[in-house]
Each structure stands twice: as structure tokens, then as C-alpha cells.
Amino acid sequence: MSHSELVYAVLGMGISAVSFGLGIFLTAWFAKQSGALALKGVERQLALSVALKVAEFRQQWINTLRDSMAELQALAVTEGFETPEFHRLGLKIDLLMNRKRPPVF
Numbered sequence: 447m448s449h450s451e452l453v454y455a456v457l458g459m460g461i462s463a464v465s466f467g468l469g470i471f472l473t474a475w476f477a478k479q480s481g482a483l484a485l486k487g488v489e490r491q492l493a494l495s496v497a498l499k500v501a502e503f504r505q506q507w508i509n510t511l512r513d514s515m516a517e518l519q520a521l522a523v524t525e526g527f528e529t530p531e532f533h534r535l536g537l538k539i540d541l542l543m544n545r546k547r548p549p550v551f
Contacts (some may be wrong), residue, residue, distance in 0.1 A: 511542045 518535040525532065 494505065507542065513537065514539050 514535055518532065518539060521529060521532045521535065
């Protein structure tokens with residue numbers, strides 16, 4: 447093997463090694479980027495799920511409070527203020543109200 451053939455062979459192996467290393471680097475970099483994007487998508491989906499569940503619980507709370515208020519008013523009109531049911535509903539409404547936080551409209 448002549449000197450120039452040896453130089454070309456070594457040069458060819460060097461180029462192959464660099465391109466192989468570059469290929470591995472790019473593959474890892476793209477995998478990391480797509481993983482980061484996937485994680486952001488999962489985080490957004492989780493935040494949306496939490497917000498929807500909170501909204502669902504809030505709506506249930508509003509419905510329960512509204513029904514209890516309607517029952518309390520009906521009892522006040524039909525049976526008066528001194529029935530055990532009236533006091534039970536009054537206490538239930540008091541417990542449903544969160545007096546530590548002002549209402550948000």
C-alpha cells in the first residue's frame with residue numbers, strides 16, 4: 447500500500463468516524479427535543495384535566511347550595527322557622543359557604 451493510499455484510507459476512516467459521531471449526536475438531540483415537546487403536551491393536558499375537575503366540583507357545590515337555599519326558603523314559607531329541618535338546612539348552607547374567601551364573580 448502506497449503512502450497516498452494509506453492517507454486516503456485513514457482520511458476515509460476519520461470521515462466515517464466523524465459522520466457516525468455526528469449521527470449519534472443528532473439522533474440524541476432530536477430525541478431530547480421531541481421528548482421535551484411531548485412533556486409540555488402532557489403538562490398542558492394535565493393542567494386542563496385539573497381545571498375541568500375543579501370546575502366540575504365547583505358546579506356540584508353551586509347546585510347543592512342552590513338546592514339547599516330553595517328548600518330553606520320553601521320551609522320558611524310553608525312550615526316556619528322553628529322546624530328541625532329548617533335549622534338543619536340553615537346549618538348545611540352555613541357549612542357550604544366559605545367565609546374565609548370572598549366570593550369571586
